[in-house]
Amino acid sequence: xxxxxxxxxxxxxxxxxxxxxxxxxxxxxxxxxxxxxxxxxxxxxxxxxxxxxxxxxxxxxxxxxxxxxxxxxxxxxxxxxxxxxxxxxxxxxxxxxxxxxxxxxxxxxxxxxxxxxxxxxxxxxxxxxxxxxxxxxxxxxxxxxxxxxxxxxxxxxxxxxxxxxxxxxxxxxxxxxxxxxxxxxxxxxxxxxxxxxxxxxxxxxxxxxxxxxxxxxxxxxxxxxxxxxxxxxxxxxxxxxxxxxxxxxxxxxxxxxxxxxxxxxxxxxxxxxxxxxxxxxxxxxxxxxxxxxxxxxxxxxxxxxxxxxxxxxxxxxxxxxxxxxxxxxxxxxxxxxxxxxxxxxxxxxxxxxxxxxxxxxxxxxxxxxxxxxxxxxxxxxxxxxxxxxxxxxxxxxxxxxxxxxxxxxxxxxxxxxxxxxxxxxxxxxxxxxxxxxxxxxxxxxxxxxxxxxxxxxxxxxxxxxxxxxxxxxxxxxxxxxxxxxxxxxxxxxxxxxxxxxxxxxxxxxxxxxxxxxxxxxxxxxxxxxxx
Numbered sequence: 001x002x003x004x005x006x007x008x009x010x011x012x013x014x015x016x017x018x019x020x021x022x023x024x025x026x027x028x029x030x031x032x033x034x035x036x037x038x039x040x041x042x043x044x045x046x047x048x049x050x051x052x053x054x055x056x057x058x059x060x061x062x063x064x065x066x067x068x069x070x071x072x073x074x075x076x077x078x079x080x081x082x083x084x085x086x087x088x089x090x091x092x093x094x095x096x097x098x099x100x101x102x103x104x105x106x107x108x109x110x111x112x113x114x115x116x117x118x119x120x121x122x123x124x125x126x127x128x129x130x131x132x133x134x135x136x137x138x139x140x141x142x143x144x145x146x147x148x149x150x151x152x153x154x155x156x157x158x159x160x161x162x163x164x165x166x167x168x169x170x171x172x173x174x175x176x177x178x179x180x181x182x183x184x185x186x187x188x189x190x191x192x193x194x195x196x197x198x199x200x201x202x203x204x205x206x207x208x209x210x211x212x213x214x215x216x217x218x219x220x221x222x223x224x225x226x227x228x229x230x231x232x233x234x235x236x237x238x239x240x241x242x243x244x245x246x247x248x249x250x251x252x253x254x255x256x257x258x259x260x261x262x263x264x265x266x267x268x269x270x271x272x273x274x275x276x277x278x279x280x281x282x283x284x285x286x287x288x289x290x291x292x293x294x295x296x297x298x299x300x301x302x303x304x305x306x307x308x309x310x311x312x313x314x315x316x317x318x319x320x321x322x323x324x325x326x327x328x329x330x331x332x333x334x335x336x337x338x339x340x341x342x343x344x345x346x347x348x349x350x351x352x353x354x355x356x357x358x359x360x361x362x363x364x365x366x367x368x369x370x371x372x373x374x375x376x377x378x379x380x381x382x383x384x385x386x387x388x389x390x391x392x393x394x395x396x397x398x399x400x401x402x403x404x405x406x407x408x409x410x411x412x413x414x415x416x417x418x419x420x421x422x423x424x425x426x427x428x429x430x431x432x433x434x435x436x437x438x439x440x441x442x443x444x445x446x447x448x449x450x451x452x453x454x455x456x457x458x459x460x461x462x463x464x465x466x467x468x469x470x471x472x473x474x475x476x477x478x479x480x481x482x483x484x485x486x487x488x489x490x491x492x493x494x495x496x497x498x499x500x501x502x503x504x505x506x507x508x509x510x511x512x513x514x515x516x517x518x519x520x521x522x523x524x525x526x527x528x529x530x531x
Contacts, residue, residue, distance in 0.1 A: 039068035040075020040095030072096030072186035094320035097186035099297030114323035121357035137169025148203030153222030178223030179244035249356015275311035293371030338384035345393035387411035
């Protein structure tokens with residue numbers, strides 16, 4: 001440069017930006033993340049999220065799964081695609097607690113697009129209530145007709161003679177606070193289709209996914225709308241004398257009281273693992289319920305299946321797959337196939353059971369395997385395998401020297417520290433005996449002490465307030481200091497109560513159940529008793 005010419009140097013921020021961009025570019029070039037995306041029913045969302053995390057931990061190659069819990073109706077629409085043209089890859093799989101509608105199925109057929117239904121779990125729709133126990137002489141019972149009349153708005157009170165006839169000794173006299181789902185919901189579909197099948201004269205509006213203003217499939221004659229299983233659970237928990245339908249797993253996890261429904265064999269039953277299994281097994285024995293995976297499943301249901309213990313509102317949850325993935329990115333197709341295999345594997349089914357579903361009968365698992373085999377995958381796809389006895393997701397884990405370190409091997413020998421730590425915490429909690437926790441009598445003593453303390457506090461506050469009133473005319477400054485001291489004293493007492501409450505909460509805290517999708521892992525978990 002010429003003498004006296006100033007030289008301008010790049011700013012430190014410029015160096016940082018260039019360095020960061022370079023690092024990102026190098027990282028992306030070195031190893032691309034394999035991504036897959038699904039959407040649909042809310043019921044198995046926790047199951048999918050847990051299994052997706054496990055797949056990410058166990059895969060040597062970086063894999064990332066997302067699942068949007070938006071309801072079966074939205075999941076079906078997004079599977080079909082915008083303007084009913086299934087020609088995009090924004091969604092790699094859909095999911096629903098109901099089969100694909102006949103209309104959507106025919107639309108895809110008309111565009112030479114085929115699909116398969118992959119059964120993944122069996123669950124139930126429970127009917128829950130919040131009638132106080134003091135008003136009940138026995139567990140609450142309803143038949144389909146009475147339940148339908150409640151949702152028609154014809155039966156409006158708990159002391160209606162038709163309800164009392166089914167529940168001798170019941171003393172509830174409150175109005176019935178009815179809750180129902182809003183937007184498209186497979187819970188709504190299952191609930192209303194069951195009512196229609198059992199007694200179309202008591203429930204006259206048919207079975208649909210959607211009931212609501214502005215929708216094409218009718219309207220609710222009574223009740224308040226709640227979004228999602230969580231919204232329904234919260235309403236029933238907070239509103240006494242309410243009733244609502246929720247998938248069994250969510251209702252059970254929320255600690256709600258369930259209504260016994262009259263089943264096909266005239267027995268009042270609640271949703272149980274045995275009752276749901278009985279419905280699935282009986283349907284398979286009948287032989288005319290499930291179809292070929294690539295045929296339309298519209299109309300397939302497990303409502304009111306015969307059996308003494310059979311629960312009457314049972315649903316099969318499906319993953320929707322395209323029958324032709326040859327236009328998909330090969331890596332995404334491979335990851336999608338591996339994820340579905342993990343879902344229907346023995347260990348995947350155990351995780352489903354922990355989330356409120358029932359492990360599928362072997363015949364239904366075979367139907368799911370048949371569906372996967374019907375799919376045409378990309379010619380250049382390198383499939384994922386598993387570090388198991390035979391390389392599939394369906395046999396026990398077994399260490400495979402060198403083979404287990406190959407890029408496309410999903411290995412239970414790999415894990416994430418968070419999952420490991422949760423297992424260790426659960427083991428420690430299980431080792432604690434009842435002596436480690438405060439007894440109920442101790443808790444009662446603490447509660448009484450708190451009550452006594454609150455009573456003493458109130459008396460002292462009243463005395464101080466009286467004294468302050470007497471002093472107001474004589475010494476405003478003294479009163480000000482006294483009020484400040486009073487405020488600090490109250491704050492100190494509240495903090496003490498909060499600290500005691502936190503200590504008691506920690507004593508009785510439960511540890512979240514970690515995943516047990518760890519075949520061959522060193523830590524063994526004890527199985528506990530979640531549209």
